[in-house]
Amino acid sequence: MLSNFELFLIIGFAIPLVPLGYVIYWALEIRHALFVRLYRNQALGVALVALSLLFSVYSGLPPVVLTAFGIVLVFVGIFLVFYWIDISLRAARRSDPLLRDTLKWSKVRKVLWPLIIGLSVLFIVGIILKLENLANFIAPFPYFIVIASGALYLPVAARRSKDPILRKHFIWFGLFFIGFLIAGSGEGGNFPFILVGDLVTIGGTLFGGYCLYRSARSLVPLNRFPLEEAK
Numbered sequence: 001m002l003s004n005f006e007l008f009l010i011i012g013f014a015i016p017l018v019p020l021g022y023v024i025y026w027a028l029e030i031r032h033a034l035f036v037r038l039y040r041n042q043a044l045g046v047a048l049v050a051l052s053l054l055f056s057v058y059s060g061l062p063p064v065v066l067t068a069f070g071i072v073l074v075f076v077g078i079f080l081v082f083y084w085i086d087i088s089l090r091a092a093r094r095s096d097p098l099l100r101d102t103l104k105w106s107k108v109r110k111v112l113w114p115l116i117i118g119l120s121v122l123f124i125v126g127i128i129l130k131l132e133n134l135a136n137f138i139a140p141f142p143y144f145i146v147i148a149s150g151a152l153y154l155p156v157a158a159r160r161s162k163d164p165i166l167r168k169h170f171i172w173f174g175l176f177f178i179g180f181l182i183a184g185s186g187e188g189g190n191f192p193f194i195l196v197g198d199l200v201t202i203g204g205t206l207f208g209g210y211c212l213y214r215s216a217r218s219l220v221p222l223n224r225f226p227l228e229e230a231k
Helices: 003-034 037-059 068-094 102-128 132-138 140-160 164-188 192-216
Strands: none
Touching: 003 037, 003 102, 003 192, 037 164, 037 192, 068 140, 068 164, 102 132, 102 140, 132 140, 132 164, 140 164, 164 192
């Protein structure tokens, strides 16, 4: 008979896997059904971001938490999300008739990419050298840089885009960051019980997964043609 801890592990791993796996599946199916390269790329991005959210969740669940593998999962997830923010903002600029550089993103990205990479390297060095104070101080910064970038830039890009499909896609993609923030607070928050933190992480993951699903579905023109007929 399974112990309560073993049962918790199974549930903790299964709950995020089902909805996010569903998002990945539909994002790839939608990508296969679309003909416009820009929309296909955005659908692929949704699948990658959903995968990064899975990484984020599993890095905070026993027995992965605080292991080298868990740390790798966190930073791979951060890089995937930020990469897709970067790609999406450049796509949004092409859909703007005035080709405006949203809040000087072309220059800001050249600062943020080295900053995120550098902070990640410092964090890993701190872990290796057992400099816990350094590692704990640095750990939140790459995460919040990604959150702030998505929350600040995507709504502006959505407003400036004259492509109604991309606009709706970016709105749902922007809402995803609320779930991403909730999931992160569950992993790093000071909760009286570990279970509470894990439930917060799972709840944020489910909300973020729903937003990603809607973001992918919004790429289908008018949401009217069945995917099976478009294959």
